[in-house]
Amino acid sequence: MAKVNIGLTEQQRYGVIDLLNRDLSDLYLLIIKTKKYHWDVVGPQFRTLHELWQEQYDALSENIDATAERIRALGGYPVGTAEGFLQLATIREHANDLPLATEMVVRLANDHEQIIRNLREHIDRCSQEFHDEGSADFLTGLMEQHEEMAWMLRSFVEGEQLEGNGDRPGSQTKPTVNA
Numbered sequence: 001m002a003k004v005n006i007g008l009t010e011q012q013r014y015g016v017i018d019l020l021n022r023d024l025s026d027l028y029l030l031i032i033k034t035k036k037y038h039w040d041v042v043g044p045q046f047r048t049l050h051e052l053w054q055e056q057y058d059a060l061s062e063n064i065d066a067t068a069e070r071i072r073a074l075g076g077y078p079v080g081t082a083e084g085f086l087q088l089a090t091i092r093e094h095a096n097d098l099p100l101a102t103e104m105v106v107r108l109a110n111d112h113e114q115i116i117r118n119l120r121e122h123i124d125r126c127s128q129e130f131h132d133e134g135s136a137d138f139l140t141g142l143m144e145q146h147e148e149m150a151w152m153l154r155s156f157v158e159g160e161q162l163e164g165n166g167d168r169p170g171s172q173t174k175p176t177v178n179a
């Protein structure tokens, strides 16, 4: 087999490949959950959520492919079994229940936020520990997409009423002053 010679040690490459496989596993669990809720959702917001989740499914599908192919570009092999994904994933499945639409939105928002927190740590490690700026940049792009997807979901469950001062309930529009 041709040797991979891209300026990273074997240890650095395999360190990054491990992180990418962990992210890939979370993406796989999330795409399954997203599609399931696309199918299951009912209620007055059916059409909006059904379509939003199809859009997010399509974006996740692109990102799954890009992540797996980046693992190959680094000389590794992506995890490709349901069992393997379950072992490495940090987000959890909710088997055998059918929540209300709002609960579906909250669960998916939480999953995106979990992935964002993982990615933030993985970006740091790719850069600081493994000196792979390419993978750090790739994961930064993924993180930004999840931030947008999480925002869309959170916005769905935020209240529409404003408080007396024009703020949204629970918003932090004013800077916090540290004494």
Ligand SMILES: [Fe+2]
Pocket (backbone or CB within 6 Å): 038, 054
């Ligand atoms: Fe569909």
